[in-house]
Amino acid sequence: MSRYRDRAGRLHLPTLAALAVVLVGWTLLSRRYGAFVLPGPWSIVTGLAEIVRSGEIWPHAGASLGRIAAGFGGAVAVSLVMGLGAFVSRTARGIVQDVLAILNSTSVFVWIVVSLVWFGLSNWAPIFTTFMITLPVVASTLVEGVASVDRRLLEMGDVYRLSGAQKFTAIVIPSTLPYLVAGMKVGFGLALKVSVVAEIFGVTSGIGYAMNYSREILATRMVFVWALVMILIMVATDKLLFDPVNRRLTRWR
Amino acid sequence: MALKLEVRGIGKDFVIPVIDSVSFGVEAGEFVCLLGPNGCGKTTLLRIVGGIERASRGSVLLDGLPVLADRRHQRHVGVVFQEDRLLPWLSLRDNVTLVLRPLGLDAAARRARAAGYLRLAGLQGFEDYYPGRVSGGMRQRAAIARALAIEPDVLLMDEPFGALDAQNRRIMQQEVRRIWAETRRTILFVTHSIEEAVAIGTTLIMLSARPSRIRERVRNDGGRERGKLIDDLNAMIMEEVERQQGDAS
Numbered sequence: 001m002s003r004y005r006d007r008a009g010r011l012h013l014p015t016l017a018a019l020a021v022v023l024v025g026w027t028l029l030s031r032r033y034g035a036f037v038l039p040g041p042w043s044i045v046t047g048l049a050e051i052v053r054s055g056e057i058w059p060h061a062g063a064s065l066g067r068i069a070a071g072f073g074g075a076v077a078v079s080l081v082m083g084l085g086a087f088v089s090r091t092a093r094g095i096v097q098d099v100l101a102i103l104n105s106t107s108v109f110v111w112i113v114v115s116l117v118w119f120g121l122s123n124w125a126p127i128f129t130t131f132m133i134t135l136p137v138v139a140s141t142l143v144e145g146v147a148s149v150d151r152r153l154l155e156m157g158d159v160y161r162l163s164g165a166q167k168f169t170a171i172v173i174p175s176t177l178p179y180l181v182a183g184m185k186v187g188f189g190l191a192l193k194v195s196v197v198a199e200i201f202g203v204t205s206g207i208g209y210a211m212n213y214s215r216e217i218l219a220t221r222m223v224f225v226w227a228l229v230m231i232l233i234m235v236a237t238d239k240l241l242f243d244p245v246n247r248r249l250t251r252w253r
Numbered sequence: 254m255a256l257k258l259e260v261r262g263i264g265k266d267f268v269i270p271v272i273d274s275v276s277f278g279v280e281a282g283e284f285v286c287l288l289g290p291n292g293c294g295k296t297t298l299l300r301i302v303g304g305i306e307r308a309s310r311g312s313v314l315l316d317g318l319p320v321l322a323d324r325r326h327q328r329h330v331g332v333v334f335q336e337d338r339l340l341p342w343l344s345l346r347d348n349v350t351l352v353l354r355p356l357g358l359d360a361a362a363r364r365a366r367a368a369g370y371l372r373l374a375g376l377q378g379f380e381d382y383y384p385g386r387v388s389g390g391m392r393q394r395a396a397i398a399r400a401l402a403i404e405p406d407v408l409l410m411d412e413p414f415g416a417l418d419a420q421n422r423r424i425m426q427q428e429v430r431r432i433w434a435e436t437r438r439t440i441l442f443v444t445h446s447i448e449e450a451v452a453i454g455t456t457l458i459m460l461s462a463r464p465s466r467i468r469e470r471v472r473n474d475g476g477r478e479r480g481k482l483i484d485d486l487n488a489m490i491m492e493e494v495e496r497q498q499g500d501a502s
Contacts (some may be wrong), residue, residue: 171340
């Protein structure tokens with residue numbers, strides 16, 4: 001019985017059952033209010049197949065991912081510098097933590113407006129917005145990781161006269177990597193959500209643009225299709241990238 | 254015979270003096286147990302000897318050369334802490350080979366030496382295990398193997414079996430005694446357990462209550478009957494504890 005339940009859990013059977021209920025309800029609502037307000041679930045799947053077949057999906061998904069790579073990648077790079085600073089100096093750690101607290105409490109919309117003022121209607125607006133929003137998330141988990149490095153292990157390193165580089169690679173990096181990966185996982189999800197919002201303004205490519213454009217031409221179905229594309233990208237990076245990396249890093253547990 | 258380790262007038266103040274002045278010498282191959290009431294600075298003294306902490310006064314000489322905190326010296330000091338302090342993401346073998354890197358051995362030599370000392374510590378067959386996958390006693394065995402692997406001039410042990418259950422503790426005491434007999438390392442072993450000290454040490458040094466000095470130094474070579482020795486030391490520790498409490502009130 002419990003073995004059966006294990007397997008059922010692994011296949012997400014309860015989730016699938018709940019999904020079936022939702023799909024039935026969705027279909028009924030779609031029939032009641034019409035496809036313009038709420039397109040039916042199947043039409044969204046066929047819509048996805050259409051943009052895959054026509055190839056329309058690739059430039060938009062590619063543009064969004066490119067901007068995320070730049071903005072989020074930059075945020076990860078700056079986070080690494082901040083984490084290193086926080087490790088080397090206690091004063092630097094205090095400064096970094098305060099700056100991150102301020103950034104953390106700034107709204108997405110502030111950065112969108114500011115970046116439109118600074119960069120105008122260009123690629124840089126979504127990139128900058130993504131950077132500013134994901135930086136505090138990635139950096140604060142990394143700094144937390146750096147602060148949690150076990151001082152007793154570092155002392156052990158001193159006793160056995162490991163060099164600074166040896167202590168860094170054998171002790172500091174392995175203890176902070178799980179924090180970095182966790183921060184990147186959350187940060188990437190955020191990056192996708194934020195960059196899509198920023199793409200509503202001023203650019204002519206990307207998932208956010210495609211979504212907003214579909215709304216303007218009253219193609220409600222395509223709004224949902226692009227939302228599905230976003231979800232698929234998110235699930236795929238989690239399952240194919242972050243989860244395996246995490247499993248590998250924590251093999252020793 | 255020249256002393257292996259010489260502690261000269263070591264004192265330490267943490268706002269108030271914790272260690273007043275402690276001096277003693279250890280000959281090569283001696284197994285010295287440091288005893289004393291709780292809070293008398295045994296661990297602090299050990300950390301000063303190991304160059305981990307700075308003394309307020311006095312000096313430590315290892316083979317006649319001074320050991321100073323934060324300063325490189327050419328002597329090798331192995332330390333087994335209260336906790337195992339193994340890196341959980343490295344196998345037992347890699348935990349040992351890591352500390353051999355600063356010695357300038359090549360990879361094959363590091364591996365061979367690690368295997369030898371893991372075997373000595375009774376861990377043959379467990380080299381590839383991660384610390385989280387073995388028992389607390391085995392982790393402490395690995396920590397001992399790591400400390401021995403650098404072939405230290407002095408091996409410092411700070412209540413290494415404090416976290417183990419009574420049975421494992423007794424087994425590990427016998428193991429340490431065996432390892433000492435096989436390697437003839439000079440060992441300085443801090444414990445608060447008189448029974449433990451009498452069971453394993455060749456020399457027992459009892460510190461007084463804070464601010465500590467040496468209260469008594471006894472040879473434990475079978476010349477005195479063990480039960481009697483334990484009783485005497487217990488009486489001594491009770492005296493010190495009472496004195497400390499008398500001071501405080």
